[in-house]
Amino acid sequence: MTSFTHDFPFDPAYGRTLDELMAVPAPPVPDGFADFWRARYVEAREVVTDPELGPLEDERDGVRIHGVTYTSVGGVRLGGWLALPVEGPAAEPVRHGFVIGHGYGGRQxxxxxxxxxxxxxxxxxxxxxxxxxRGLVAGIPEVSAEHVLHGIESRDTYVIGDCVADLWCAASALGELVPGLAGTGRLGYLGESFGGGLGALALPWDDRFAAAQLTVPTFGNHPLRLTLPCAGSGESVRGYHLRHPGVVDVLRYFDAATAAEFVGQPTLVAAALFDPSVPPPGQFAVYNALAGERELLVLPAGHFEYEGLARDEAGLVEARRGFFGKWLA
Structure with a gap:
């Protein structure tokens, strides 16, 4: 086990060794799980995303960065950024594409x-x-502890389902903006924490993605997560469950470990041994359940500052580069 000095009122390693984490399973698949998500995917693919490219905002690391907006399910207009290779005499055509999810709290x-x-x-x-x-929507709380409860009364209204659809629609928008990517088998997904959990839920039903990398993914093994205190959005769900125990019937359809059993794409998971925000047993449950080719990078800690963090982050960047170089070449 990894041990760090901390002031949390609980153990962010949850007393698990690596061997014990490697044995954490996914919960049973609920009835209609695949049908539910396939129907959501079909709905998202029918959306006319109508992407609009904004002016150039930055140029660095070999790409030009523009603002972008697109339409997702329910007619919701969302924003973000689009990175394109730098133009010029030495510029190469686009050979790979990525949809990049973000952690809870969003990206600025x-x-x-x-x-x-x-x-x-x-x-x-x-x-x-x-x-x-660029994702604020009237009526949806921005604070993660409230956002994660929005619409949780029903699997059809839970905001997490719409957030997954937002990723599918983002992939559609990218395909419109860079039409040369369509059908190439060179689209990858990247997601960390919240974005890692959303990615696990999105990947099984969307064969446009050829490979994925998930870092400290959340939403893994909800029945277990409900027993584990944390400093992240899961604590809000734990509190809600104490007041509304029937919510487990909704959460079963939004379990990233359950979804991982349907993920056929090669997937690299970076999972942490110590994490106060996303309990490591849930992270490893996602990796353990993956149905396709998989690779694991074990991190000492997630959502936590420690000596050696910069070195480990550089190692993850290198592992990610090698992984996608193998599967998206």
Missing amino acids: DPGTDVPLPLPSSAAILPCVRGTGA
Whole structure:
């Protein structure tokens, strides 16, 4: 087990060794799970995303970064950023594409998601509904502890389902803006924390994605998560469950570990041994359940500052580059 000095009122390693984490299973698949998500995917693919490219906002790390807006399910208009290879005599055509999810709290700018994992790549960095600088939607709370409960009374109204659809629609918008990517088998997904959990839920039903990398993914094994205190959005769900125990019937359809059993794409998971925000047993449950080719990078900690963090982040960047270089080449 990894041990760090901390002031949390609980153990962010949850007393698990690596061997124990590698044995955490996914919960049973609820009736109609696949049908529910396939229907959501069909609905999202029918959306006319009508993407609009904004003016150039930045140029760095071999890409030009523009603002972008697009339409998602329910007619909701969302924003984000689009990264395109720098133009010029030496510029190469776009050979790879990425949809890049974000953590809870959203993104205020492209941040460390640029540079991209591979050269000659384009990427869309959406702000899913209710989050970040360009994803705010009237009626959806921006604060993560409230956002994660929005519409949780029913699987048909839970905001997490619409956030997954926002990623599918982002992929459609990227395909319209960079039409040369369509059908190439060179579209990847990247997601961390909240974006990692959303990615696990999105991947099984969308064969446009050829490979994915999930970092400290959330929403894994909800029945177990409900027993584990944390400092992240899961604590809000735990509190809601104490007042409304029937919510477990909704959460079963939004379990990233359950969804992982349907993920056939090669997937690299970076899971942490110590994480106060996303309990490691849930992260490893996602990796353990993956049905396709999989690779694991074990991190000492997630959502936590520690000595050696910069070194480990650089190692993850290198692992990600090698992984996508193998599967999206």
